[in-house]
Amino acid sequence: MGRLDGKVALVTGAAHERGIGRGIVRELAAEGARVAVNDAAYQEMGEELAREVGGRFYRADVSDRALVDELVQRVEAELGPLDIVASNAGVADWQPFVEITEASFDRIVGVNLTGAFNVGQAAARAMVAGGRGGRIVFTSSVHVQMPFPTMAVYGATKQGVRALCEAMAIELAPYGITVNHIGPGWVLSALNDPSPVLQDEQELRASLAQIPLGGRPADPREMGRAVVYFASSDGDYVTGEYLRVDGGFVVGKFA
Amino acid sequence: METFVAGPVQAERGPFLELSQKVWEEMVAEVRKAFVGARDYAREQEGPGRIVFVSAAAAVRPIAGATLEGVAGAFLTTAAQVAAVELAERGITANVVVPALEPDEQTVSTVVEFLLSDSAQGVSGAVVAADGGFSITKEGKPSPLL
Numbered sequence: 001m002g003r004l005d006g007k008v009a010l011v012t013g014a015a016h017e018r019g020i021g022r023g024i025v026r027e028l029a030a031e032g033a034r035v036a037v038n039d040a041a042y043q044e045m046g047e048e049l050a051r052e053v054g055g056r057f058y059r060a061d062v063s064d065r066a067l068v069d070e071l072v073q074r075v076e077a078e079l080g081p082l083d084i085v086a087s088n089a090g091v092a093d094w095q096p097f098v099e100i101t102e103a104s105f106d107r108i109v110g111v112n113l114t115g116a117f118n119v120g121q122a123a124a125r126a127m128v129a130g131g132r133g134g135r136i137v138f139t140s141s142v143h144v145q146m147p148f149p150t151m152a153v154y155g156a157t158k159q160g161v162r163a164l165c166e167a168m169a170i171e172l173a174p175y176g177i178t179v180n181h182i183g184p185g186w187v188l189s190a191l192n193d194p195s196p197v198l199q200d201e202q203e204l205r206a207s208l209a210q211i212p213l214g215g216r217p218a219d220p221r222e223m224g225r226a227v228v229y230f231a232s233s234d235g236d237y238v239t240g241e242y243l244r245v246d247g248g249f250v251v252g253k254f255a
Numbered sequence: 256m257e258t259f260v261a262g263p264v265q266a267e268r269g270p271f272l273e274l275s276q277k278v279w280e281e282m283v284a285e286v287r288k289a290f291v292g293a294r295d296y297a298r299e300q301e302g303p304g305r306i307v308f309v310s311a312a313a314a315v316r317p318i319a320g321a322t323l324e325g326v327a328g329a330f331l332t333t334a335a336q337v338a339a340v341e342l343a344e345r346g347i348t349a350n351v352v353v354p355a356l357e358p359d360e361q362t363v364s365t366v367v368e369f370l371l372s373d374s375a376q377g378v379s380g381a382v383v384a385a386d387g388g389f390s391i392t393k394e395g396k397p398s399p400l401l
Contacts, residue, residue, distance in 0.1 A: 065276050097294060097337065097338045097341045098294060098297050102287075102291065105291070106287075109286075117274075121272070124272060147333060147380065148337065149337060150341070152290075152338060155336075155337055156330040156337070159332055159333035160327075160330040163314055163326045163330075164326050166317035166325070167271060167313065167326075168322070170318075170319050171319050171320075172271070172272075
């Protein structure tokens with residue numbers, strides 16, 4: 001028996017085979033949830049994942065509000081009322097502060113921050129209308145606790161998500177909706193492919209060596225298990241909270 | 256010394272569930288203006304410099320009905336801290352001032368002026384409350400010390 005038997009979940013930004021979203025989908029499904037797999041791209045990977053977990057793939061760009069409203073409506077019509085929403089879609093660029101372009105700013109803010117608002121508010125409205133409470137979990141980042149050079153916009157959007165999450169937690173508590181966020185550390189996801197650290201084997205080794213627990217990157221499923229904690233009855237009394245899953249990276253930063 | 260100051264961030268207040276796409280986009284536009292302004296300043300500034308963002312009380316502690324200014328202030332806080340790290344070698348500091356929910360202009364400007372001054376050359380990436388104690392109280396009074 002799973003901890004999420006009978007629950008319906010939506011995970012955004014979930015298709016890519018090396019992404020955090022896929023780890024979240026697999027863990028929610030392993031606990032018995034029916035999962036809607038969303039992504040703006042990677043349709044084949046998304047459909048394959050949906051088949052694997054007995055869920056369904058929904059293509060939609062979270063930065064577009066009309067598409068998000070339609071996404072939530074379709075998931076509820078086809079899978080049932082939403083119990084769990086993991087707002088996970090994210091993009092990143094690496095640019096020195098003085099070289100950040102408006103195009104990059106708009107792209108990252110559109111997906112990471114406006115996308116989180118779109119998904120969070122559409123999910124909350126559906127859950128309030130359903131009258132059965134709900135669980136919303138955002139993917140933020142270790143960036144909410146430490147600044148990373150060349151990633152000003154990415155880090156700023158994650159801090160914005162942190163503030164959004166906390167405000168939602170207060171306002172949605174009366175409806176039985178909890179709102180929390182997870183803080184992944186190093187994940188060798190597609191998002192990180194352009195990272196300068198990954199272009200240089202020595203730098204990557206040095207970076208991984210800074211991770212106190214095992215000197216290894218995270219498995220996306222380890223992020224999924226943190227989402228399951230918030231989404232299951234274990235998280236009944238937890239809202240506005242942040243769960244960092246980084247192998248001790250942040251606390252080890254100055255060690 | 257030329258300096259750059261943006262804020263305090265202002266945004267529509269109201270229940271989260273009722274926030275419109277329009278007010279969200281207005282908030283994003285304001286944040287974008289402050290961010291791009293600081294970037295342009297850092298591009299052009301020669302020698303030491305100062306960037307100050309005046310944030311919002313809700314960026315530090317969530318306040319029902321003040322979601323948008325909280326998100327905007329939070330965004331600019333991390334933006335300032337990353338800029339602080341990157342610009343340190345040029346002697347450019349970047350700091351954040353946090354006013355009360357209803358900002359007291361005098362209190363805020365005193366702290367901003369300090370951060371812009373020569374005396375503050377060793378202060379960067381700091382988040383400084385200029386709020387009469389608002390952030391340390393739980394009643395949410397505008398400014399308990401004022």
